[in-house]
Amino acid sequence: MAQTTKNASSVQRAPAIVVALFILPAFALFAAVLLYPMASALGYSLFEWRGGTNLVRFNWFDNFVVLFTEHPFVEQMPRAFLHNIAIFAGTLVLQNSAGLFLAVQLHRLGPVRRLFQVLYTTPYLVSPLVVGYLWTLLLSPTFGPVNAALDALGLDSLAVSWLGEPATALPVLILVSVWQWIGFPVLLYGAALGAIPPELNDAASVDGAGGWRRFRHVTLPLLTPVIGTVSILTFIGAMEMFTLPYAFGGATGSPAGATDVLSVLFFRVSFQSGASNALGVSSALATLLFLFILGGALLGRRVIRAQEEKLS
């Protein structure tokens, strides 16, 4: 506000035609390629289609009903959904325990923490496809160094076909996803820790608070906003995840659907099912996913706000 009034005299006006020339290229591209398809997307799910985009009729919520009643959706959708939730839960737990621990310890290190931050963030910048294929090779039961290391440590019994067994494929997917992502929370928690005035901790020390109590009652409440933001980003990322599961299990979520997630199911229905009304059903799936993510994110924000009020 203050800035607007300060700059008020200097804010320029320009003839309408000039304004249009400046704005129009961005707006036209944005509206035609992003806004228009987005707006039509929600509508797609309410119609029946035949062989691509030939409109048959308006069929209310039939496409949604199909998802919950017909084979294969009635089996595959809940399974994929549970996998997304497992990925979210696993990531949330690990980044707020191990990730938070790393961030707090790095913060105590002083300037060398930069080096660690860079090292921890590197996997985050590599393409999830490369990460998926790389771990497929590293975990290979025939030549992978991971199983070779387990053998060398005398843990031969653990040297299994990690991505070949349905029982281990999903946990591996979760761990690799965390491996790639966790540098980001560590970085953000570190930045938030850096913003806490040292006087607060000093004051608590003077009052006789020990390390854990200082962390619990001074640091943690101040970190709540950033933990909340990261948790919501984690939620969105886990629900929309496509590339890493695709690299591990392809379009079918192999082995035996163990790495199947909602986006992969969506891809399968949209582009590989060959079903006549693929457009209607897959749009319904995308709409459900969108509503769930939106609802989850809004709910998450409310929870965080309530938490902040309770702690402050």
Added chain:
Amino acid sequence: MTLTLDTVERAPGGATAPARRRRGRWNAQAVVITTVLWLYAAVCVLPLLTMILNSFRTHLQIATDPWPIPTDPTLENYVSAWADASFSRYALNSILITVSSVAISTAVSLPAAYALARWRFRGRDALEGLFMSGLLIPFMLAILPMFYLMDWLRLIDSPLSLILIYSANGIPFSVFVLVSFFRQLPGELEEAAFLDGGNHFTVFLRVMVPLVRPAVATVVVFRFVPIWNDFLMPLVMLRSRDNYTLGVGLTTFFGEYQNDWASLFAGLVITTLPLLVLFILATRQIIQGLTAGIGK
């Protein structure tokens, strides 16, 4: 070990002061924690290092010795991936698509952001809100309509479809970053430039754009990475091998060369290399950009 020395040396910097105060009691704990930090750093880096080292070994070496020590480094994997498996073609496509998309979205976002930030006109706030709404759009929902839009434009299997989509998709973020930078500039600069006989276009191009160069760098880096790494859109839009990007090419490659492990590692390195170079050149911007808005 060197780290412990480092920490003590740099202690006057401030952050380690509490640790120093009670050095005796904390030493053992500090050693354990430092070890954990280094171990996790190894967990982060060793897989990527293995990828690079194995790309210089032969298939036979990888099959017989799992440890990635290149005793007799070779470039033949790069030759087979780059030439025989057409990674040169994929890389060219990826570069063409990424560079043009980033260039187009930055070029159209700059004037739009300038107008939104510096001029007063009717509907400005609504327009800015509309651009910002693009930041919240889940990509999944847009894929099918975009696919049929590109089908209608006869752009399926054309790099142009991806360039259009990525350019449009980059506008909300680019406008968002650039608007906040343009708003921070003092108005006197424009007034002086007008007094010197400039018009709206020359003032924008010669005075204002050069001033937001750091913001342009941020936008370029932060659009480059997701476009380069994107896999779903090329998978959906591209059909023929000549048009494949590195991501789609890599999936084909992993199907066809699944018994040539050494070349697979080389393919992964080729796909990642431009990003590693970018990361090394722009580490500071990337770390700062990722933590923008939080503390410090």
